[in-house]
Amino acid sequence: QKEVEQNSGPLSVPEGAIASLNCTYSDRGSQSFFWYRQYSGKSPELIMSIYSNGDKEDGRFTAQLNKASQYVSLLIRDSQPSDSATYLCAVNKQYTGNQFYFGTGTSLTVIP
Amino acid sequence: NAGVTQTPKFQVLKTGQSMTLQCAQDMNHNSMYWYRQDPGMGLRLIYYSASEGTTDKGEVPNGYNVSRLNKREFSLRLESAAPSQTSVYFCASSVIGGRAYNEQFFGPGTRLTVL
Numbered sequence: 001q002k003e004v005e006q007n008s009g010p011l012s013v014p015e016g017a018i019a020s021l022n023c024t025y026s027d028r029g030s031q032s033f034f035w036y037r038q039y040s041g042k043s044p045e046l047i048m049s050i051y052s053n054g055d056k057e058d059g060r061f062t063a064q065l066n067k068a069s070q071y072v073s074l075l076i077r078d079s080q081p082s083d084s085a086t087y088l089c090a091v092n093k094q095y096t097g098n099q100f101y102f103g104t105g106t107s108l109t110v111i112p
Numbered sequence: 113n114a115g116v117t118q119t120p121k122f123q124v125l126k127t128g129q130s131m132t133l134q135c136a137q138d139m140n141h142n143s144m145y146w147y148r149q150d151p152g153m154g155l156r157l158i159y160y161s162a163s164e165g166t167t168d169k170g171e172v173p174n175g176y177n178v179s180r181l182n183k184r185e186f187s188l189r190l191e192s193a194a195p196s197q198t199s200v201y202f203c204a205s206s207v208i209g210g211r212a213y214n215e216q217f218f219g220p221g222t223r224l225t226v227l
Binding site (some may be wrong): 031032034036042043044045046048049088090092093098099102103104105 | 127142143146152153154155157160162170202204206213216217218219220221
């Protein structure tokens with residue numbers, strides 16, 4: 001079983017719509033959760049981190065964590081063409097030497 | 113702060129050649145990592161160093177060695193490059209303990225081609 005699973009997409013949404021990205025993880029011992037954005041040919045860029053159950057909002061981005069169901073989601077409101085990228089979900093387990101485990105990413109295209 | 117820096121940005125090797133990828137961070141992070149990224153495979157951990165003086169294998173360590181030179185620097189060495197090691201290599205760092213989030217930050221990457 002993979003540590004982190006994401007729907008690879010591609011996901012297409014029209015400009016101005018809400019994009020919803022989902023991720024599940026297998027280890028209940030996972031402690032911290034992250035969303036990275038990666039543009040083609042670039043390195044992953046951290047956009048959201050969440051530690052506690054519930055929602056965390058930062059601008060147009062909202063991360064949601066549900067530890068009981070072992071899923072993390074990212075909502076992007078008012079999607080812009082510049083949001084077109086691959087989004088990587090990651091989890092951190094400090095008790096494994098502070099390792100991070102990544103999903104394979106979801107490709108998002110925002111259509112003007 | 114430069115964050116995480118990597119050298120070189122691009123490299124072409126012939127099969128059997130050796131090389132070292134360099135990584136440095138100026139964020140006073142304890143932990144450092146080397147990943148490779150291949151199309152459709154996501155990020156795969158090669159080696160990591162949870163703290164200065166320690167290194168551990170990740171998911172795909174074969175063909176690689178690492179050195180945690182000091183708290184700032186973590187190098188990755190390919191002793192005898194193979195075409196299967198053609199990939200994009202990312203170095204990353206994170207803090208351990210203390211802050212709840214332990215956020216991880218990436219360098220710009222090295223694109224390596226082995227002919």
